[in-house]
Amino acid sequence: MRQYITRRLLEMIPVLLGISIMIFAIFQLAPGDPISAMVDPKTSAATKAKLREQLHLNEPIIVQYKYWIMDMLKGNWGESFYYKQPVTKVIHSFLWNSFYLSLASFILGALLSIPIGVLSATKQYSKFDYIFTVIALIGISMPSFFFGLLLIKWFAVDLKIFPVSGMTNPGSIASGFALFKEVMYHMALPLIVLTFGSLAGLMRYTRSSMLEVIRQDYIRTARAKGLREKVVIYKHALRNALIPVVTIFGMSLPGLFSGAIITEQIFNWPGIGPIELQAVNTRDYYLLMGINMMLAFLTLLGNLIADVTYAVVDPRIRLK
């Protein structure tokens, strides 16, 4: 197993290198550059030319890539053109806010959708099954921006239970548990929006996987030998049904860090989603590279984790 993991980790290096070349080329091939976005009667063509020279934007893509990769190998992710700050610093200031929100939504989503999925499967075609299928489908079809505004109207403006936006109270200096409470209070509405939208996927997965398992012979055998239904479902069926779900968990690792552009924007949650979009619009190459390389790495890592946990939970699978 250790050997397998080491091999997979080593394999990541050439893959990441290939990804970096691809995305670097794609961003650079898009028309315009960070300087062409500076259209301002006070910025002359000479100033733009000077900035381009300073930032090496005049040189061929391959040379620019060389600058970037050499710095990257030394652990220097470059400087964002837009923020005039090291890329790592920019990412760091937004990444964790996104992570907290996504993680909370992920946990809440799992806690809700797995039991619902199991119940839907065991009571297939019952009222319960239909009701939750409909709810989940509404969740996945409802545009998050509309749902978010609706929640703000109901809970923040009319009922005044939750704040309109933000992550903490304005000017707050809270720390420790007080800060945690404040953040949770602000997180409530965006959390509902994100979770509601993601419920359907995991729930339907659990449901179909469960349905498949309870039709297996060994479940019939378990019932035949007189085991109680609860034991049959939760001990024998559920454990096997959850194996494919584990893969989905692994795959969602990059999603925890990529931020939710629309939800974060509506609630002014200081996450990385809107920052990424802005980086695309302003052609902030190094920041884009930083964010995308991080996500690429997390995707590969997520796959690896999924594979490894698969082997752990499913004895039929052997990793070599």
Place this chain on the structure above:
Amino acid sequence: MKKFLSLFLGILILVSTASSCAKKVSNQVSNDNTSLNKSQLEVIKATNPEKLPQISKDRKDTLIVGTTAPNGTFNPIYSSSLYDSWVVSLIFDGLITNDAQGNPLPNVAEKWDISQDGKTYTFYIKKGIKFHDGKELTAEDVAFTFTAICDPSYDGPRTDAVMYLEGYEEYNKDKKNTVKEVKGIKVIDPYTIQFTLKEAQAPAIWNFGYGIMPKHYYAFEKGNIKKLKDLFLKPMGAGAYTLKNYKPGAEVVFEKNPNYWKGEPKIKTVVMKVTNANTVVQELTSGNVDIDGVGKPEMVEMIKNAGFFNIYSYPSNSYSYIGLNLRDERFSDKRVRQALMYGLDRKGFISAYYKGNAQVCNSPVSPVSWAYTDEINKYEYNIERANKLLDEAGWVKKEDGFRYKDGKKFTIHWMTYTGSKFVESLVAILKDNWRKLGIEVVPELMEFGTLVEKVYDKREFEMYNMAWSVGIDPDSSGIFSKAQNVPGGNNSVGWINEESEKLMNQGLVEFNKEKRKEIYKQWLKLANEELPYLFLAYTKDNVAVSCRVKGVNPSPYIDWTYDIHKVEIVDVK
């Protein structure tokens, strides 16, 4: 649209720092408002102050101002967004500031002299101004601030403020590190500094408004500006507030500087809280935010109904336009441009789209500017006139309803940007209007950054539309001069007109305001006649200010940060 303006068109950093000598201004601010006419400022007073929510009443020592997220470049020589410039203007004070009419006012500099030839500016710094750490602000700090912009490693947006200084090239291009100072920046004594320009330029005074940085705090070795950049989030100036806390994407918190040289600020804490256009009405009406900009007319209506806001509406210093590539022989004919202008129902479009939140634009200067003139052609919608002009220009209408010249159909490919309601509405109206003239318009939508490259860097277009944010000075040579008719330059349409060139140059070197006004009047008439652009609209800014806040009187050249030390929170009964 608003977003595009702020993001890409680089809202000019108007010199909008705090104000001048305290005594002089106290009357001035209130007078300022009344001295503006109705087309320059409209104020809707709060009708129902008692409706102010409890949550705002309880917030006695904190002012909360809504903002778009700043970038965290909290430095006077690096800030590039309007929102960063707000932060900078609370923390830093510059040599000069401006009044509501857009005239320069003394600030850190008590007074200044401009030499007879217009090339030498001498500023006399007020004694006893202290930075936040208690050290005195002197001419050395001013010299340091402007020398930093000249530094070879400087990569910010202010180069154009110093490139006309004597000795800039020598200092900036110096690879061997032998040139120790910029010749044109001279410290005469601790309270006197002199700048010498290579050529006289009347608008140059505005280059000296940027906040002064303390040398002892920001000093760096020539060629190594990184040290200064590392201090973006620990800014120190001589302004009314200090930075207390910055949460990227969420808020900026300021605490008052009790030793502020113009007097102790009245509000202890100021918070710039990030809001967005989708929820700004909710933030304001629920009492979470005291001041914020409100875009759409429907939203203004909602704020008005809330009853506890004073709403200030005034033209933003910008105009939108359609650019035609004048290198294209169809458009180099003035009659065609005029026909297109007459044949477009701009008034109809503006009232349909902006619902009173904008006015028709006919010349490239803001209606707020002292140089603005009304004595120009209004190009009212007139199809007959347009058709006649096109006939004269040799475009003949054939039986299919389209116009032809030399066997070629009049078809315009219009490059424009995606994701904008403004564009969507304009496309519909323009296509229909010009179809009636016999002109086919084919819109090509693309992402904004792509459009910018095609228009400015490659100059491969027939027609496009964008907007300009214009500065406090009416000089437009940064947009329309011959020198800008280069790839990457701002004169992307390629307007070359000797008369215009002459007038713009005269305007640049004339220091007498009345005479300048006369020059710009002529120039605006010329631009209105020649139509380098098809001018569209002047949009309005609407700023809602809670009735509990006293002393914030925004107008075109005055932000909420102006005279912030005098702003106070009052009890509302």
